[in-house]
Amino acid sequence: MTDHVLAQILDKSRAARDGHFGVLSTGEKLTAALVLNKPEWLAKMNYTMAEAVERVGPEWMARVPAAARVLEHEAELAAEAEAIEQARKRNRGMDIGF
Structure with missing residues (x-):
């Protein structure tokens, strides 16, 4: 079962984080x-x-902690992906063709 309120909170929080704060309602x-x-x-x-x-x-406050955890996890995954990409870029320069 999908928690539509949590999904909405995540959507609005991502929008705010990404600079689209002005398009949200006061409650959002x-x-x-x-x-x-x-x-x-x-x-x-x-x-x-x-x-x-x-x-x-x-109703929304009950979901704020879960939404914060989801967004924190997403940020951690993005940071890990960026670190892996940076390591790949560094390693490409060290490739000697074996």
């Missing part, structure tokens, strides 16, 4: 700020952490 912006651990975004919107939690509501 607040959720993304919580998922991405961006208290400065909350401050710019004149929200305290408590006000953001209240505005987001219990």
Whole structure:
């Protein structure tokens, strides 16, 4: 069974992370700020952490930790993939044809 609310939170948080913050609703912006651990975004919107939690509501707040874990895991995988690619590039220069 797909958790459509979690999928929506992930979609909106990725959009915010990737610079598309302005197209989100206030609730989506607040959720993304919580998922991405961006208290400065909350401050710019004149929200305290408590006000953001209240505005987001219990259904979405219950999924914020899971969304944060998913995005953190994605970032780790991307960093690993980048490290592998960099190692491949370095090793290409060392290839002596065996």
